[in-house]
Amino acid sequence: MTERLKADATDAGGPELVxxxxxxxxxxxxxxxxxxxxxxxxxxxxxxDLGxxxxRAQCPHLDKWLSTLDTIEP
Structure with a gap:
């Protein structure tokens, strides 16, 4: 299953494009x-499990979103 998921991400141009x-x-x-x-x-x-x-390294949109959340004051 892992190889199929990797292939899906590669074929789409990255995990965020799947x-x-x-x-x-x-x-x-x-x-x-x-x-x-x-x-x-x-x-x-x-x-x-992944961390x-x-x-964040694989998904720039996720990283940007989390970085934005990091700037919000509690």
């Missing part, structure tokens, strides 16, 4: 590759 249609959104792809996938449960666990810094 989400090109509601029918092929990342969660829909994951479900088609692994029926037991649960976006609500597995998504946060995957992020925790936020590698995600």
């Amino acid at each position: 989400n090109d249609d509601p029918a092929t959104a990342p969660s829909k792809r994951l479900i088609s590759y692994c029926e037991a996938y649960s976006k609500v449960n597995d998504g946060p666990l995957a992020i925790a 936020i810094e590698p995600l």
Whole structure:
């Protein structure tokens, strides 16, 4: 499954560009590759396993959004 996801990201031009249609959104792809996938449960666990810094490095839009949030005063 990992290789298929990497291929999807490469074919799209990067991980942030995979989400090109509601029918092929990342969660829909994951479900088609692994029926037991649960976006609500597995998504946060995957992020925790990967770490936020590698995600920021791969996803400039995410990095920009998180940088904006970092500037907001509590």
